Amino acid sequence: MPKLTQWAEDNIPEGLSIFGLGLCEFNRKRLRTSNMIERLNQSVKQRTKVAKIFANEDSCLRLVSAVVMEISY
Numbered sequence: 001m002p003k004l005t006q007w008a009e010d011n012i013p014e015g016l017s018i019f020g021l022g023l024c025e026f027n028r029k030r031l032r033t034s035n036m037i038e039r040l041n042q043s044v045k046q047r048t049k050v051a052k053i054f055a056n057e058d059s060c061l062r063l064v065s066a067v068v069m070e071i072s073y
Contacts, residue, residue, distance in 0.1 A: 043067055 047067050054060040 040068065040071060043071060 044064055044067050047063060048060065051060075051063060054063075
């Protein structure tokens with residue numbers, strides 16, 4: 001797999017360069033973890049589980065949009 005090896009040698013350092021920037025530890029952690037996304041998915045799941053049955057797709061979309069907007073404040 002010489003082509004893959006060459007591609008990795010050329011591109012991986014550039015992809016990891018974000019961690020070399022002068023970011024504080026808080027922002028660096030936010031970039032490398034998916035905790036925020038997991039928390040968002042958990043919140044959406046909790047709220048949609050309470051409703052159980054939606055009249056149509058639009059009502060589900062409205063609820064999910066409201067949850068996302070509430071979290072992003």
